[in-house]
Every structure is written in structure tokens, then in C-alpha cells.
Amino acid sequence: MKKYEQYPVTVTNSLKGTKELFQPITPGYVGIYVCGPTVYNDVHLGNVRTFLTFDIVTRYLRFLGYKVRYVRNITDVGHLENDADEGEDKISKRARLEKLEPMEIVHQYTQGFHDVMRQFNILPPNIEPTATGHLIEQIELIKTLLDKGYAYVVNGSVYFDVTKYDREHHYGILSGRNIEELMESGRKLESQDEKRNKIDFALWKKASPTHIMRWPSPWSDGFPGWHIECTVMSTKYLGQEFDIHGGGMDLKFPHHECEIAQATGATGHAPVRYWMHSNMLTVNGQKMSKSLGNSFLPRELFTGAHPLLQKGYSPMTVRFFMLQSHYSSTLDFSNEALNAAEKGYKRLAHTLSVVKDLPANYTSNNPDNSLNEELKKLVEECYRCMSDDFNTAKTLAALFEMSTRINAIRSGELPHERIEPETLELLKTTYVSFMQDVLGLMEEQAPDGELIDGVIRVLIDIRKKARLDRNFALSDKIRDDLAALGIRLMDGKDGEITYRID
């Protein structure tokens, strides 16, 4: 029996707003697509939360035994900008400002994005397709939509006919919007005279003469519209119908709604079984976003170099902080919350090193049934919580309970004779795998960890000797001086000394 049969996963499907049993189209296999970053600027922490959410989703599905293909794109064409009258492309605008080639910018920020993902221990997707690498497919899809009558050409640009689509299907199934209200409300834009209706959206945009990023097409030299890339790249690698499509909440409308319309228009059926949306990061109750200017860059967070931050926080502290809330809730950033997370994370991380040092061959001569049952229940709890819509907050609560038990076993306060060896082994492997493989919380080490470790061990030996000689002046000096450097020595019951780097 596969683990995913033993612990069936439920997901909140944004399409219906309810939690439902997750059943992949092909048993045992999962296809997942997530809208990746637009690489014209540094990724900020809000982006990180979304990619962390789906990192957890893919990690856990794999952990359960599913074979997962995870596709996350890079948007390197840039989106239409409304404040520029002629529909200027974000990437080309910035290119001119900095006197760089568009491709140069794309490359630079893609690298930066990958660096940040690595720092947070967010695993790379199986395929990371780029919009510019799929122009042919995008043009082909636009042709299909034109053939089927869902699109029309005006002055070299192509638009999707939402009204026509809505008559045959239903536009707005994801966001709960209806077409009449959309037609009435919202702002009117002068540049929209080309469109038949204000809610129509561009599939292909003719480039102005000054526009640098441009490609030939049957309609004009220009560039693709914002939504078409995701439809093309998701269905190319995952099929016309696939399991999970994810992204930030703010993409629900219009981006994902338009994706559904395009794909449904082209194929006649809905592209995605389960839509998942991660919620926003907030600062003082307000959405963290580039445009509001209240967003942190990851490196600002690590160093503390930001007016709103008291100090720096490590990537794993931040990862832990984000996992303490459910992905579907907003999460507010504050120094107090981060400080609490730092301590909590260190506790779990310390237990991770403790559990790895626990002797392998414990024997049990006096097993305590209720204790064994309790420990097994904690193990079950980890699976149960993760399978419940990837509830990392609840899973962490279970890991804290396990941490308490493991520390007690280590110190001897909980005699290991009372625990059956199989139960103890299960406890150990579950703790390690949920921490490292499922939640991706690694132990953080200084870059030159081995050297420092060696040096500290020498000092520990000297301290041990001094304590035996009752030379407390010396032993205290070693401990205090190391503490001043952020290295904490802790005397164990058995005379052994362990340390932690803060």
C-alpha cells in the first residue's frame, strides 16, 4: 500500500472554495504548474512565500510516493503595462533605463531568483520553461483561438473575445465575477478602442516602433499577451488537462481566469482539476508588494538592513516562520513574530542534531504501552496534518511535541527502556524526514563549519578539564567568551558538553 493511499490528501480547490479529496488524473502521477516570477526585478519575500508553498506541496506529494512533474515558468517577456500608453513591455522599458539588453536583465534576475530559492532551500522544479522559448507554441495557440472564433485581429493585435466565450462557456468560474458587472465597472482606458469590449484581453500585441522586444507573427511584429504563455507552457508539459495549478492569490483574477478561458476555448474542456492559491504576506496589515514599497528583499531580511527590521534573520528562520501559518491565510510580518520564530526554529533544529546522535541500538526491557501508543500517535499526526491541505502549522505543533520527547530520551529523563526499539526508530525517522524532506528545514551551519567545530571542541575539552579541577574561573571564562561570540556551551548531565551557534 502506497503512503498516498494510507494518508489521502485533501486540498482546498479555489474553483469551488471547498476542501476536497485529491485524486490525480493518472493514479500515482501528479502534474503541477505554478506561475513563476517575472524576471525584471529582484524577487521579494511575498514571491518567496508562494514558491515555498508549492515547494511544500511537491515535497509532500513526493514523500507520499507520487511521481510528480513540477513545472514553474519564468516570465521573461514582461507584461503589458497600463501606465504606458502604447502598452509598453516591462522588460524593455527597464532595459532602456539601464542601457542593457533585455536578455541581459532577464539573465541577471533569473540568476538572482535561483540564488534566493537555494538560500531558502526551495527545490528547483522539474521543468522551468521560459515564455520567450515558447513563442511558436503561443502563436499556434492564438491561431487555434482565431480559427474557433474566440479571437479577433485589429491593427496587427489579437484579442480574446470574452463575450463570445461567455455565451458558450462561462467566464468567471474561478473568481466569481460576472461579465455584466465587469463591463460596467472598472476604469475606462483610452488605449482600448481596439477592443470590441473592455473585458477582452490581448493575445498578441503589435509592437510600437520603439519597442525592443519583438518577434514576427502572422499579424505583426510584436509580443505575446500576458496570459497566453502559462496556458501554452502548462498544457505542453502536463497535458490538456492536468492536476494542480498554483499561484499567488492576486493572480486569480484576471490571470488565471483568462488562462481557463483560453484553454477551454482551444480544447473545449477545463484545463485544471485543482486550483490552489497561496495568500499574501502583509506588513502592518497591508499587503506586501513592490508597488506599495513595503516589501523586503531577501538579502535585506538576512542582514537586517531595512528600516522596519531590528536585526537580520536567517533563511531557515524565515522558512520556519512562514510554515507556522497555513498557506491560505495572510501572514503578517513583524520583528516580534520573527524573533519568536527564530527561537522556535532553533529548538527544532537542535533536536534534529540530537536525534541524529541518538544511539542506534537501544534495547527495551520494560516497554510502556501507553507511552508507545502516544509516540506512534505523534507520528500519525504528522501525516494526518500534512495530508489535511498541507497544514504545516499543525505539523510543526506535532514536531514540537516529538522534540520534547526526543530531548527527554536524550537526557535520560524519559528512560529508553520504556520504549520499544521499533517505536523509537519510527519516531527518529519520522522526525528527521518531516523536518528535512517534507518541510525542508535544514540545520544551518557556518560556511567553514568543520573548522569552527574543531576549534570549539578543543575549547570544550579545556573547559571539561578545568571543571574537573574545579577551576571555575577558567571554565566560566571559556563559556562566557564563547557566548560573547554567539556560541553557547551547554553542560549535559553526563558531563558531555554540547554547543549551539546563535
Next chain:
RNA sequence: GGCGCUGUGGCCGAGUGGCUAGGCAGAGGUCUGCAAAACCUUUUACAGCGGUUCGAAUCCGCUCAGCGCCUCCA
């Protein structure tokens, strides 16, 4: 204006009808040469009002407060 979300103890944050969330902070204790860590014990809740129910933080209604999307956004 339309669509939607949220309001939990000093702070963060799970929980969706009866059963301990958890972390941080606070208090007491055990251990220790003294500490730290660890372990044990412990205080403070469900925005307000009304309703449904044997029973509501959890469902329904109203009020208040805040937020998101509707424009590029994760």
C-alpha cells in the same frame, strides 16, 4: 460600486459543532559549582449583539473594525 476574505489569550498563529493546538513571552519547580539548555507544572482566549442547537470560537443574521481583488503584482 461588484466579488471575496479576516477579526482567537501579552505577541504570532492552528482549529470549523462537544475532546490539550503549538511557538514566543511571563510565573513556579527539577537539574547544575553557577549558568545555559533540557524537562515538569502553570496564568491570560475566541470583536460586539442576537439566533439555531442538548451544546458554538466553530453554523445563521446584524453591527463594528480591518484587508484583498476588480490596474502590473506571488
